[in-house]
Amino acid sequence: KLDKTEEMHIQALQGFEEALRPKHTLTLTTVNNLAVLYADQGKLGEAERMYMRALQGYKEALGPNHTLTLNTVNNLGLLYANQGKRSEAEKMYMWALQGRKEVLGLKHTLTLNIINNL
Structure with missing residues (x-):
């Protein structure tokens, strides 16, 4: 069963995807926030998948050095570091x-x- 916070994030994501499209920056911010939640819940595979989705979208929409892109890069680095994936963390x-x-x-x-x- 989904907890209430996760359920709300997923509903927000679905709403943004329908209203603004999957690659809109507000949609991508919701994707990143859902990744943070998944990481906090220990759902590391889901967190990585969401971070990668947000990262790809931000890179395409805003470029590789935009603050939102770099925040997601840092979050992905933290996720890898917490998993002991030092090489991947260092790259991020x-x-x-x-x-x-x-x-x-x-x-x-x-x-x-x-x-x-x-």
């Missing part, structure tokens, strides 16, 4: 670090958070 963190350095600069707190994750 390096992507996020490079993008955040270019967009926000080295001293921004979001950039520093990535350095901390590494």
Whole structure:
């Protein structure tokens, strides 16, 4: 049985997909949020699948260095790190670090958070 939070996220996702299309940024943000929920619930395969969907959509819609893209890249890195997949985590963190350095600069707190994750 789905818990109430998961059910609400899925309903929101279905609504955004119908109203705005699957690749709209609000839909993708809901996909990313559902991935966070799945990760918190220990549903790691589902979390990864949703993060990858959000990442692909953000890259296509906004580019590889947009804040929303990089947030999802970082989230995917955290998921991999928590699974002990160091190589995959490092790849995601390096992507996020490079993008955040270019967009926000080295001293921004979001950039520093990535350095901390590494």
